[in-house]
Amino acid sequence: MVDPLDEGPFYHGTNADLRVGDHLTAGFRSNYRPEIVMNHIYFTALIDGAGLAAEIAVELASGEGTPRVYLVEPTGVFENDPNVTDKKFPGNPTRSYRSTDPLLIVEEITDWTRLSPEALQMWRERLATLREEGRDEIIN
Known part of the structure; x- marks a missing residue:
């Protein structure tokens, strides 16, 4: 395991409506690729x-749900996300992490920057291209 580069605060983005005190856990279907x-x-x-x-979770759920960002606390060990760290973005500038242990929902954050309609359209097109090329496995 590589030592994570920072101690937080940490956030999780999803289309799920969660409550303070809930736990996010592994073992469920991906927001981005429900077959996994x-x-x-x-x-x-x-x-x-x-x-x-x-925002991407909502797009990939055919517009279902509301994009939500939660302040979370890892409850156990976590590591730099190897899907992006040193594969796509050396040094983990995305500050992305993963854990097999749950994340505790601390609060819902409402003051994050929403994508503009133009940026959202760009992501729709980018995701469609990845699917057409059979490269959508790069989306966690």
Whole structure:
């Protein structure tokens, strides 16, 4: 395991309506690829990164749900997300992490930067291209 680069605060973006005190756990279907059951729960130290994840989760759920960002606390060991760290973004500038242990929901964050309609359309097109090319496995 690589030592994580920071101690938080940490955020998780999703289309799920959660409550303070809930736990996010691995072992459920991916927000991004529902055919995959996740072995890890993913989170970031960048609030707008979590916002982007939330927006994409809604897009991939055919517009179902509301994009939500939660302040979370890891309850156990976590590591740099190897899907992005040193594969796509050396040094983990996305400050992305994963854990097999639950994340505790501390609060819902409402003051994150929403994507503009133009940026959202760009992501729709980017996701469609990845699917067409059979490269959507890069989306966690």
